[in-house]
Amino acid sequence: MTWPRALKQTARSGLTIERAKLTPVIAVRGAVGVALVIGLCLWRGDPALAVASAFGAFASGLVTFQRSMRPRPVLALGVAAALAVSTFLGYLAAAHLAAFVLLLAGWTLLAGMAWAIGPVSGLAGTQTVAIMLVTVTLPTSVVSALEHAALIFCGGLVQAALIIAFPVRPWGVQRDALADALAAEADYARRLRHDPVAPFDPAPLMDARLASEVTPRQARRRPVQLHGPRGLAERVRPVLASLADPVVGAPLEGPERDRARDLLQAAGAVLDAVAHAVRHAGPVRLPPEAMATLEVPASGPMLKGAARRSAYRLISLLADAVELTDEPVRATRPTTPAERGHLLRPSVPRLVPVALRALHREARWTSRFFRHALRVSVVACLGYLLGTALPFGHGYWAPLTSVMVMRPDFGQTYARGVARFSGTLVGVAVSGAVMALAHPGRSVCAALAVLFVFLMYLLMRTGVSVTSACVAGYVIFLLGIAGEGWTQTVEERVVLTLLGGVLAMLSYALFPAWETPKLRDRLAEWLEANGRYALAVLDRYARPAERRPRQVREALLDARAARAAWEESEARAEKEPVRHRGLSRTSATAAGAALATMGRVTMIMEAHLPDKDAEPSPAAAAFAAELRPSLERAVRAVRQRDRLEWRALRAVWERWDAESASQGVALRAADLLLDALDEFAEALSRGRGGRNRAARRGARGTIPPAQ
Structure with a gap:
């Protein structure tokens, strides 16, 4: 795909407004949390505190709207604590430009690596960087900084309390x-x-397994x-x-x-x-x-x-x-780990080692998460320095836009960049017109800010451009509470948002982390996982008395995870303006279809597993014995771009077919498994011999797998 076409597709994707299921009751609950925090601070008579606490309540509520199976109060409290820490550290270093830039670089690097843990963690890390950039301009002393950090945490605490007090659709x-x-x-x-x-x-x-x-x-x-x-x-x-x-x-x-x-x-x-x-x-x-x-x-x-x-x-x-x-x-279920009445979710303290292992695993130059962390760290520092040097004020809006736009893959970064700038223009135009025509006071600005928060929560899943428009209006009205001039705010917001978006897009073009070159590795991982699944099922046919259902189950889950990783990589690669020199798009699609067929055939074999007292199948054992080394050679061949051969495995199946008195399910499924492996080899060798294979399959009376 060429650069112009890639940019056109990502821009169209970013500007797309989707129809989504709205949740007005949940949106009202989140907006009420922001309103309570703003109202309490204004009642005390401190607009600066109202702005700081409102950002905390807004960010904590935003994370709880993400797709996560964990309890929402836990998310709100965790994000609020991280926001308070990042805010206080930013306050301590804000007076010294060099110290703050170093802190921003290190904190943004960690926030970028948080995407390796999961999307919710990545978004939470992004919010901590945003809050560090926005609120460091508000306090004037360490004591004031502590007060602002505490209020930001209280904003998340209010959101968590509302979730507990007013649950909407439990479970x-x-x-x-x-x-x-x-x-x-x-x-x-x-x-x-x-x-x-x-x-x-x-x-x-x-997803259902994760939710359980x-x-x-x-x-x-439950x-x-x-x-x-x-x-x-x-x-x-x-x-x-x-x-x-x-x-x-x-x-x-x-x-x-x-x-x-x-x-x-x-x-x-x-x-x-x-x-x-x-x-x-x-x-x-x-x-x-x-x-x-x-x-x-x-x-x-x-x-x-x-x-x-x-x-x-x-x-x-x-x-x-x-x-x-x-x-x-409701009913009580077993709660001890030995009793498998349910899938236990690890507690938050037990997730820390898991997160550290994920960070250690991705801390390498070839990792897209590590490259994203380096990219966003450099861009945030550069954007902050440029924004500070420009004669606008509020220079943090440039790095803020870059941090909120940038994602570990090309498609999302460019799509979000276009969507955020266009949405910001609309939001600034609407909110600026309201400020110019109505000249609202402090209380009216607070009410309008809460209204825009409600609209953002309500329309969050419709598209980035819509939410960006709501956020732009929210920020302008929120800063209006503190007495900021709306004309200056509008001008700064537009120019610095454009600067931040341009920096984000240029960073990916100059320091990319393309997914396309990794497609062969993803195919090899999927083939290997499918092979383990097939071997686990064949082992049950070979030794039915030694029932090991957990082995088959775990192999199936590994195969699903490998397939999901391939589909995610393929979807990202389709949007990139680069080509894989050893794997065309057509070949990649055909290879993925062949591996999907392989998994389906193995699943059919699993549906007809023999009973524990059934006779062992020496033929299935021999087929599995040859399949294991054949798959090992094939996985290496996929990675090294060599030709795949299944002749030895085909010979074992032909002996099985000749010695078998009847066409059992395992024998016929093994034949289909070989067909899928042949299709996979042909896809990677650019279709050589496809006509003869189709003729031979038609002669046996089978039908080709779905593409």
Whole structure:
């Protein structure tokens, strides 16, 4: 992609206003927190304290609106404490330019590295830098600095208290995550009716698993509806795929396929009903036609073999899902780690070693987070020096814009830069017009600032340009409380915002951290994770008496994480104005589709795992024994741009096929697994031999995987 095209796409993305679900009650609660803090400080008669405390309440409330499964009061208190510390340190160094620039460089470097811990931590770090830049102009002594820092912490304390005192939809985030996972399963079931190998995005299941992590105290209060349906959703997905697959499930045409389509339609209806019940904490209302379809026909079962087993398993799982959501009451769950009644979420103190390990892991030159931290640190210092040198005053707005715009990837940085400048222009124009025409007093400015905070909280998910407009108006009215001239504020805001945005964009062009060159490594990691998942499943076929479900489960989660990492990298790479010299966009897409098919085939094998007392399969053991070294060689070949070979593995499968008396699920799935690996090799070798492969697949009667 060329630079002009990349800039055009990122600008369009930044200016896009999306339709999003609004949460007015939560927005009112956050705005009330800001209003309480401003009102108390104005009642004391100190506008400067009102401005400082309002920034603390605003930033603490802003972080609690981010997507996080942790309790919101914890986020508000944690961010408030970090804001108070950064503010006080900034106050101590503000009188000396060199000392403050050094402090700003070090603090911004740490805040940039916070993105390695997670997006919420990264945003919190960004807020601490912003508060350091804004409020250091307010105090005049160390005692005053302590007072301002304490008020900023009190602003976060007020937000946390409001969240506890006026909860809105308790467990709402967890309910929505689980309902989204069930709704995704329902949509998957309906798509399988028309496309037997339709792809499935595991992201909703990953979010539901993250949402199910609770503390022991939360586990004792968690609604029954949030206990079991997630695990059932995990088990339903492979059964749906197994029933629809034309190789190991119902035939592609005929009465059995019609019966499978009816079952899939009924499964979608039931899963949708369960999702609605979970989301709204109500009873499950099942459509009568779906219940009739899930009954065994009077003429007897219409499906045979593996398809019949999948159908019976599906009906049983759907019945369990309905039963688990029929009683919206609370119950006590086991709270000791040895009893796996729930997934334990680590406490805040236990997260510290995890965060330190993440920072240590990313503290290398090739890490995009480390390069982002260096980039934002240099830009913040340069922007502060330039803003101070310019004859405007309020020079902190240039580095403030840069820090708020910059993200670890190219697309978000440029999109946010364009959106922030355009939104700032609109916000400044509106708020400036109000100030010029109405000349509001201190109380009216405070009320207008709270109004703009409410609008920002309400419209936060519609786009950066909208929120930037609201923030611009909020800042102008807030500074109007302290007696700042609105004409000077408007002029400074526009010019310095433009300067900060230009610095942010130039920094990424001069010191990039491109994702495109890492695509082969991401593919190799996904192939390796898929291989471990396939080996864990094949091991169960080879030694069914040695049941190790946890091994299979952990391998599946690793494969999902690797797929999510690949999709995130591919999405970032698509927006970058660089090309991968050894991997075209078409080849990358085809390789990703092949690995997705590999994971789907392994999942189908998992759906038909043998019982504990079943006979071991020496052929499956031999296939797994050859698959392990073949995958190790393939992973190295992907990274080193060598050719992939699967002939030895194909020879083992052919011996298995020749020695087998019947076409079992494992044998047919292993054949599809080889097809996926061949497709992966062809994608990376730019399609050589694709015509012969397609002809051979057609001769065997299978259908190509979905692209």
